[in-house]
Amino acid sequence: MDSRAASTVDSCSHSSGHSVAIVGLGWLGEPLALTLQQLGYQVAGTTTTADKASRLAALGIQTLLWNLDAPLPTQWPTALAADTLIVCVPPGKVDNYAQRLGEVARLAADGGVQRLLFTSATSIYSGLGAQREADAKPDSERGERMQATENAMHASGVLQVMCLRLSGLVGGSREPGRFLAGRSFEGGEEPINLVAQEDLLRFMPALLARNDWPSVLNVSAPHHPSRREFYSQAAKLRGLAPPQFSGGGEGKTIDGSAISRYLSLDYLVTDWFDWLAERNRS
Template sequence: MATDGPSVAIVGLGWLGEPLAETLQARGYRVAGTTTDAGKADRLGAAGLRVRLWDINGPLPACWPAELVADTLILCVPPGRVDDYASTLGRLASLAAAGGIKRLLFTSATSVYGGPGHKTEQHAAPDSVRGERMLAAEQAVRQAGVPQVLCLRLAGLVGGSREPGRFLAGRRFPGGEEPVNLVAQEDLLRIIPAILARADWPSCLNVCAPHHPSRRAFYTKAALDRGLTPPAFDGGGEGKHIDGSALTRWLKLDYRVQDWFAWLEQRKAQD
């Protein structure tokens, strides 16, 4: 590996990993990544990325792949695509640690918070199978031997190809007055490079925009903006309110999305 400039390896060049790789490369990082899609590997390789075609559900190699040797490893692998999620990520992180990875950023999720109410980083107590799996994965990567680990607990992901107007359209749900907890792709592409530039990583941070309209209001507008049948909601509900302000205080960087209705209007105008 060349020694000039910072380097990042991204396991999972998907909805977040691919544009993040492009963003970091444009900022002068040497970027490598993995995908299970041969066509994507060819396309990204032609754009100057070092890409390994790798399905981590298969047997892991005996040592960390040379293409992925880097200063920092970013795990962008959603649980639905990995068998035995916590164990697999833990073994992968251990392999990375043995291969010289010094920092690991894991894109976790706010499903680690169970029950209603205001949730800060100290309140992890899952009440779902998904949340338990995610918290177990956090623990596994922290115990893998990488010197510095940051678990980013991402709220609901929107932007790019993830169109919220289609999420709930035409269906019926409870909890219409519960707050939405979301983060936009464009904010993640600002926040993660800012995190990489810092040396004083905390152990975990929530990533959630500060605007929390009701599910009824947000998803109704999102569907109508796309010409879709809006969802119907029964009842109210307190819901969870994810507090993403610790990140902004630490980075001294505000979320770009401060108003989800304005964000929906901007997306509609760009069509």
């Protein structure tokens, strides 16, 4: 462990009295909950699956069954009482996404939540070239929905809100070799914008240990090879049919460097081909 990573763990363990509620114990929320628990946080969360609720409860994560498409409670659930709320709910998991998550955030504010971290997405950016935090100009329905949700988070009444704009998610159960294998696409020369689960599980606890949150940060690994290069290699290493690409495409690159400067933490993944090879060996 390098000195910066060690200092991050130390600062997090000093926050042992802090409590965190995670709405959405899924691909990111579940390992994040377990990571925070190991760092001394009191952690609770939500899921839509009874088996998962039982399994996580047995591990000491108080887990509430909560379907966000059902009518919301009139008060913030006691099981989710916490200093900080993390909302890790992808758009495809709930109808009327911006409206419903805004309602959840306002309920949390009324329930005493002091800080809110929302996992947004880089679909909020349009255009070509490097995209930084100030460049959000959505040009798609997905991007407009995400911007509306960010606005709802900031208008919720929670005292401190940060939107973490995540690039494409890989690692854990998300195997990029299977994403495009054997299919045909345009834009083979467009750069990829991805972030690995292992980097999120370092950055997010470090963010919780800080009290001077910016309103928004990007999370995107600093290596942006072409889609053709990356997904062809990812499929090859898994013994799958490579995707076929036509056309070029300049595309955009998401600049995720601000979070590194803010936390004094480098990305673990700085070369996606090295990451693919290591993942294939494990």
